[in-house]
Amino acid sequence: MPTVGIIAEYNPLHNGHVHHFLEAKRLSGAERAVVVMSGPFTQRGEPALISKRARTEMALMMGADLVLELPVGYALQPAEWFAYGAVALLEASGVVDSLIFGSEAGSLDELLPLSRLLADESGSLKAELRRRLALGEPFPAAYSAAAAQAFRREAEGAPETDAALPVLAWEAAESALRGPNNSLGLHYLIALRRLGSGIKPLTVPRLGAGFHDPAAPGATIASATAIRALLQEGASPADYMPGYALDILKREQAAGRGPLSWDSFKSPLLHLLLSRPPEELSLLLGVDEGLEHRLAKVIAGLDVFTVSGLLAGLKSKRYTYTRLQRMLAHILLGHSKDENTSGKLAQGPGYIRVLGFRSSGRELLKEMKQKASLPVVLSPSRLQHPQLSRDIQAASVYAAAFASPDRGELYGDYLKPPVMI
Template sequence: MQTVGIIAEYNPLHNGHVHHYSEAKRLSGADRAIVVMSGPFTQRGEPAMFSKRARTEMALRMGADLVIELPVAYAVQPAEWFAFGAVALLEATGVASSLCFGSESGSLAQLLPLARFLAEESGPLQSEIRRRLALGESFPAAYSAAAAQAWQERGEEDGKPRPVAARSIVPAESAAGPADHPGPGSASEMNEDSLAELLRGSNNSLGLHYLIALRRLGSGIAPLTVPRLGAGFHEPLRSGTEIASATALRALLREGGSPAAYIPEYSLDILRREQQEGRGPLDWESFRSPLLHILSTRSAAELAGLLDVNEGLENRLLRILPELPQFTVGGLLSALKSKRYTRTRLQRMLLHILLNHGKEEFSPRVLSQGPGYIRVLGFRESGRSLLKQMKQSATLPVITRPALCSHPHLERDLQASAAYAAAFASPLRSELYSDYLKPPVRV
């Protein structure tokens, strides 16, 4: 039996996600699907609008057989480590035969050769990224430009595509094209500007990092991609379509609007239940009070020891804080934002401050070791066979009861869940400590 892996946040799960899931099953020919999902906080450094249990239930009702949690150590990182942690988890299950992700390009023809090259390119690329950062560019802009330049400057021989370690299960109808041949419109035919433009697509960029992670892990998981449909990442809601960006849907929910036209009925039912129970929707302002308390009681030296608090940002934070006429997280982010520091970068920094994430415990040296466990969030009845198979194939402990496992990153997951639940309207003990008190979600 074939099993396709999907990496997602489902914040919230909408019709575009349903399309991606259906295409992933069709292209891979898989009988089963595993979803690696972020927990309470997301890759852009934001609180998820609804709990991981609610979003797990959405995924299972969509049809996913098994949902496992991407540890917070990887879930709130830049694309490189987010992708590495998620792909490493899929690899560790021992059952995933393919990985399907969405992209603006809808093709692997350009991304695969570039991923092969960048997986082996390190010194010159990192030097160019540092040079661009010193000129004031944001990291995403610096990375995409440096990667495109490194590719363009490669020697003709080095630029030839090399075989990728992947099982030959990519079907003929896949938009990817042949896995080991560049084909029409491939990266070999693109110049520096067009490659940089390719990588400015958020899904293209993340997909590239999935491919790099597969390469570096020597994984046999076959990559697949499907084109992103409907609105782009930052585009507003449009009438006459059933697919909208998650960003626009979150804005709609914050304004009290109904997302019924853009999400499946089961997602809508779960959202309504969570709202009625006071468990969402949450956003950064839901964490205004604990964040202000932390910022008001920490010294610059204490803040400097936390992840992503670099280059004097601790001093800038403490200088700006008393200048705000009223403290809001949005106001703080606006005051901190600059050409060098994107909102996403700053949100991740504030999240690490909120959760007390130290530099050393989430350092590249530690993250490069990969996750230390596979945490099961939920499963369908059809997922029981996957769990049974994973007991034999998995290279990491498979956890359904966190109390039976000890790992520093698991402790951070449990703390993140408690901090998230504390922002509910009237948090209950069962919600604050749901990781201990509630079994995996079952559908």
């Protein structure tokens, strides 16, 4: 039975996600859908608005048959490793036939040839990337420019009969890479090639507002970023979310389990930043290029400590908010550089963690247990793995920010079964 894979965060789930889900089923012809979802912390380095269990419930109410957790060691990575970890999970499941993602391009015509070139990471690409990073360019911009230049060189040097390089101007390649969804989608394609996966990639055009656009009155689709901004302002996102997702969000809010933001974690974060000497901070992932000293300087200059104030003080042309937020998340969770080397990340996830499933997903889960190339985990107590230990720790740290966290919330990974609908 055809099964489509979707990689998402649903932070929170909104009407644009519903459109993407329905298009995924239509374009793939799949009868079943498997979602790989970030847990308590998202790819941009932010705490999720509500818990992974609540967001899993949203996904299942939408129609997903099975929801899997992307280990936090991949969820808090730049696009390359975020994509690699998520695609590796879909591949390891043994049940997914296709992968669909949203993009500004709306087709694979520009992205596929780029993925063929970039999957091997040529020497010229690496050298140009290092040069641009040394000049202080943020990684996303540096990678996009280096990739476009590598494509240009390859295209100019290729014979006219080379079927591996379709006609695509390097200017078009550079333009395509500027779109954040295009860029992430490209890394999904690269991951498929590096894994030698037979999963078929598909893409659907992104609709409505862009990532940074505010919610527009009268519209029905807004970005998750715009919806989170509305919630911070005390406004209702009802126009932009399906009713079941809004009800779950309201329930979590009434129970004191959200919405969470970085300032929900300001006390434990400040404690860590003040109690750890710079030489210890420098061992943690993302604390590079003297940032351990810059952190202390910025904190000392704040009249009142807030995480948003800290980020504003750290922000520069060299350091994007996303990079800085990931660094703070790694500090909060104690993620060391030694645990997250490229070599270790390239090994992929060590298990498949099931967050939830529908009644229609029971057969899919049974099939996955037979075909998967990794252990399928429904109860974390049944597996010992460093990645899983970090996932459980991240969930506990996240739950500690609730208004009145109880034992079931702090140790929910152990005490609660997967969400079932």
